[in-house]
Amino acid sequence: MLQILGYADRLVAAPGETIRFMVSVAGSRPYRAEIVRIIHGDANPAGPGLKLRPVETAVTGSYQGREQHADAGSFMRVPDHPKLRPDGAFTVLAMAWPTTPALERQALIGQWQASTASGWALEILQGELALRLGDGRQSQLIRTGKAMGARRWYLLAASIDPAAGLVSLVQRPLQHYPHIDDSASLTATLDLAPATPPTDLLLAGQALPDSRIEQHYNGKLDSPVLFDRALALEELDAAFLRPMPEALRRSLIAAWDFGQAIPSTRVVDLGPHGLDAQLVNLPARAMKGWNWDGGAMRWTDRPEHYGAIHFHDDDLHDCGWQADFALTLPADLPSGAYAAHVWLEDGAAAEDYITFFVRPPRGPAGKQGRPKAAFLVPTASYLAYANDHSHLDAEGAEMLMGRLLVYQPTDLYLQEHRELGLALYDTHSDGSGVCYSAAQRPILNLRPKYASWLGAHGSGLWQFNADTHLFDWLDHEGIEVDFITDEDLEAEGVSLLEPYRVILTGTHPEYHSKRMSDAMLAWLGQGGRLMYLGANGWYWRIAWHQSLPGVIEVRRAEDGIRTWAAEPGEYFHSFSGEFGGLWRRNGRPPNVVVGLGFSAQGFDLSSYYRRQPGSHDPRVGFIFEGVDDEIIGDFGLVGGGAAGLELDRADQALGTPPNLLVLASSENHTDLILVVSEEVNVMTPDLTGSQSPLVRADLAFFETPAGGAVFSVGSIAWCGSLSHNGYANNVARITGNVLRRFLAPEPFTG
Amino acid sequence: MSYQIDPRRDRELVDEFRQRPIGQHSPNLQRVLNTLRGGPLKGKYVLVCTKPFAEWVLARHPGERGQPIELLPDQRFTSLEEAEWAVFRLRWLAHTGEELN
Numbered sequence: 026m027l028q029i030l031g032y033a034d035r036l037v038a039a040p041g042e043t044i045r046f047m048v049s050v051a052g053s054r055p056y057r058a059e060i061v062r063i064i065h066g067d068a069n070p071a072g073p074g075l076k077l078r079p080v081e082t083a084v085t086g087s088y089q090g091r092e093q094h095a096d097a098g099s100f101m102r103v104p105d106h107p108k109l110r111p112d113g114a115f116t117v118l119a120m121a122w123p124t125t126p127a128l129e130r131q132a133l134i135g136q137w138q139a140s141t142a143s144g145w146a147l148e149i150l151q152g153e154l155a156l157r158l159g160d161g162r163q164s165q166l167i168r169t170g171k172a173m174g175a176r177r178w179y180l181l182a183a184s185i186d187p188a189a190g191l192v193s194l195v196q197r198p199l200q201h202y203p204h205i206d207d208s209a210s211l212t213a214t215l216d217l218a219p220a221t222p223p224t225d226l227l228l229a230g231q232a233l234p235d236s237r238i239e240q241h242y243n244g245k246l247d248s249p250v251l252f253d254r255a256l257a258l259e260e261l262d263a264a265f266l267r268p269m270p271e272a273l274r275r276s277l278i279a280a281w282d283f284g285q286a287i288p289s290t291r292v293v294d295l296g297p298h299g300l301d302a303q304l305v306n307l308p309a310r311a312m313k314g315w316n317w318d319g320g321a322m323r324w325t326d327r328p329e330h331y332g333a334i335h336f337h338d339d340d341l342h343d344c345g346w347q348a349d350f351a352l353t354l355p356a357d358l359p360s361g362a363y364a365a366h367v368w369l370e371d372g373a374a375a376e377d378y379i380t381f382f383v384r385p386p387r388g389p390a391g392k393q394g395r396p397k398a399a400f401l402v403p404t405a406s407y408l409a410y411a412n413d414h415s416h417l418d419a420e421g422a423e424m425l426m427g428r429l430l431v432y433q434p435t436d437l438y439l440q441e442h443r444e445l446g447l448a449l450y451d452t453h454s455d456g457s458g459v460c461y462s463a464a465q466r467p468i469l470n471l472r473p474k475y476a477s478w479l480g481a482h483g484s485g486l487w488q489f490n491a492d493t494h495l496f497d498w499l500d501h502e503g504i505e506v507d508f509i510t511d512e513d514l515e516a517e518g519v520s521l522l523e524p525y526r527v528i529l530t531g532t533h534p535e536y537h538s539k540r541m542s543d544a545m546l547a548w549l550g551q552g553g554r555l556m557y558l559g560a561n562g563w564y565w566r567i568a569w570h571q572s573l574p575g576v577i578e579v580r581r582a583e584d585g586i587r588t589w590a591a592e593p594g595e596y597f598h599s600f601s602g603e604f605g606g607l608w609r610r611n612g613r614p615p616n617v618v619v620g621l622g623f624s625a626q627g628f629d630l631s632s633y634y635r636r637q638p639g640s641h642d643p644r645v646g647f648i649f650e651g652v653d654d655e656i657i658g659d660f661g662l663v664g665g666g667a668a669g670l671e672l673d674r675a676d677q678a679l680g681t682p683p684n685l686l687v688l689a690s691s692e693n694h695t696d697l698i699l700v701v702s703e704e705v706n707v708m709t710p711d712l713t714g715s716q717s718p719l720v721r722a723d724l725a726f727f728e729t730p731a732g733g734a735v736f737s738v739g740s741i742a743w744c745g746s747l748s749h750n751g752y753a754n755n756v757a758r759i760t761g762n763v764l765r766r767f768l769a770p771e772p773f774t775g
Numbered sequence: 776m777s778y779q780i781d782p783r784r785d786r787e788l789v790d791e792f793r794q795r796p797i798g799q800h801s802p803n804l805q806r807v808l809n810t811l812r813g814g815p816l817k818g819k820y821v822l823v824c825t826k827p828f829a830e831w832v833l834a835r836h837p838g839e840r841g842q843p844i845e846l847l848p849d850q851r852f853t854s855l856e857e858a859e860w861a862v863f864r865l866r867w868l869a870h871t872g873e874e875l876n
Contacts, residue, residue, distance in 0.1 A: 068827050424812045428797045430821045630798050695799040
């Protein structure tokens with residue numbers, strides 16, 4: 026089990042800026058810390074080995090560790106207010122769509138203080154609606170005795186009337202089914218006079234004495250309302266009408282409208298006291314509400330039909346740990362990938378690497394005297410995979426891989442510690458898809474040394490650590506590049522790219538917002554030269570949160586390789602209102618940006634490329650200078666070849682420029698490499714590597730009208746071949762030939 | 776329906792797997808492997824890396840989130856191919872009742 030782990034408050038910073046590091050140590054033992062520059066994070070003895078270079082900074086030293094914990098689970102908090110504590114009768118109502126109703130205890134809404142047994146709480150106990158009441162000495166629990174079903178809407182209501190000495194509960198399904206007994210309406214004697222303590226009102230959770238939140242609820246809630254009298258049964262339906270009838274409005278304490286302020290963490294109260302609320306840990310918004318009727322598929326068209334929030338007991342935004350140390354980046358610190366290396370002093374062989382990126386200075390200073398090439402750090406894609414649990418949760422993962430799943434110690438930890446939050450590939454504990462990912466938590470697969478279950482046989486690297494194969498080659502070649510990140514691109518647009526003649530991508534730059542994609546296209550339109558050194562790039566459309574840094578959203582709409590599917594009617598991002606899903610389904614296939622688009626995937630072994638006639642065109646003579654081989658990349662640390670994992674191909678029907686030259690194409694893939702699902706409208710039995718012409722990677726080049734050019738390798742495994750034979754091989758030679766020509770100022774002519 | 780392994784008919788595929796546990800397989804062997812690798816998460820064999828690129832221990836998945844992976848420390852391997860063969864035999868036994876040597 027992991028003894029020490031941590032995170033930084035940001036993934037990227039510029040010289041002069043300060044990064045804070047949060048660390049948790051089991052048993053609160055002392056530890057040491059040091060900053061390292063990450064050159065090569067692959068420990069595979071068949072390759073160059075680890076290259077983590079210590080950097081002397083003020084961080085170097087010993088620290089007293091402490092245990093810190095993440096508190097996952099989303100909820101809504103309404104700050105305590107005198108009006109929230111009616112001293113007499115009240116009614117609470119909400120529409121609910123529970124997803125795990127059978128759990129022991131889930132809190133829907135209330136002001137409950139367990140330590141003093143005081144207040145009130147509407148809960149679901151093993152499927153039954155229940156009202157918990159306390160007067161500070163004793164408590165009373167009333168429950169319906171009927172179990173609710175999962176993923177069905179219910180009107181839930183509770184009221185107390187101290188004057189009459191009565192308490193009522195209503196659990197009414199909006200859709201009745203014959204032989205399904207899930208409806209209840211009961212009235213009982215009120216045994217006590219509830220005394221509500223001055224605590225915050227919480228939705229979808231209850232506070233423990235140590236302020237942690239427990240009893241999380243899984244499912245949707247819609248239109249929670251509080252009245253200061255006991256409503257009659259026949260008034261309940263009207264409580265959900267908007268505008269609310271005047272007779273009810275006069276008794277209103279609060280009515281929270283989840284259909285407003287959807288891109289934010291704020292919840293608007295329609296009531297007379299302005300009791301606006303805050304959402305914690307990013308529950309899913311822009312969710313279809315109880316009254317959604319299919320009339321609108323986009324929440325911005327009829328926000329009143331998207332009045333639901335889906336809460337999950339494993340949502341997480343920001344761990345909120347105390348900082349242990351901070352680093353103000355020295356002005357002369359080279360741009361690059363770094364980590365705070367922390368390890369226990371007591372010889373327990375426990376360590377962690379907290380990865381961060383140093384970008385060029387902001388503003389005009391960052392545009393003077395810089396290298397002419399930059400590596401675009403795919404932080405959005407790193408976030409998408411952050412703490413991926415697919416190998417732990419997906420039944421079919423081994424069959425997909427074609428080999429046994431290999432777990433690292435960090436994977437064993439993730440299996441047991443779900444509180445570190447999920448990846449955009451995961452499902453929540455209730456089976457619903459994870460649509461948000463945040464940077465403010467330990468991300469155990471954004472680390473040097475980490476071998477992923479997903480990387481092919483061999484080094485087994487994926488995303489960040491696979492990208493270090495490129496960092497290492499650049500270092501070996503003595504080529505200095507700036508490191509700029511996706512979130513910088515989102516914030517600054519094309520101006521971030523303009524100082525550079527060449528941009529290099531990582532092995533799998535999969536996730537892009539419209540602003541990021543627009544910026545890349547604009548820069549290419551200005552004559553930029555792009556080296557796309559991976560595959561399955563510019564695939565998913567994402568949205569960045571408008572005010573929370575380092576938070577992204579994906580809606581897995583329509584099709585594509587999907588580990589979960591967005592619900593129909595929930596295809597539009599809550600952060601932006603934009604349509605989600607594949608860029609291909611958004612009218613901008615990756616072919617439009619990099620000439621190639623995702624075509625096939627598989628995770629057992631990689632293969633090689635064979636040169637195509639296009640490689641002999643004089644336009645690309647510079648690429649093959651010193652390369653006489655017909656076969657390219659029949660070696661490598663990732664699956665044993667340069668063409669593997671995920672493969673892209675050229676296709677003019679999908680937007681590949683007509684002047685693109687296919688230089689080489691991969692072949693001889695195994696039958697575990699399959700055509701991607703968005704290519705398959707009708708199932709045929711020839712979709713595998715040995716049968717389908719779509720199972721291939723194309724190595725490609727094209728010039729752009731403004732004198733720039735794009736070089737695309739169409740394979741995630743490409744960079745894993747760079748170091749073969751002491752960096753003397755045709756993959757490295759081709760990559761170097763392209764980079765050196767791209768760095769030269771002479772324009773490419775059309 | 777999922778494919779049911781016939782130990783008499785499919786026995787000839789065992790050597791093919793042993794020769795090349797990871798990589799291209801004949802369609803008939805792939806069908807057998809799909810059956811062996813399928814099934815529920817609970818009890819599924821996985822490997823836990825105990826020495827990077829050098830040693831792996833067999834383990835079983837608990838089938839539930841939050842529960843520990845059960846390590847089987849007696850079954851330790853120094854290559855992934857060796858582990859594949861060991862698990863193949865375990866699963867073949869479970870599916871057919873036959874021991875493979």
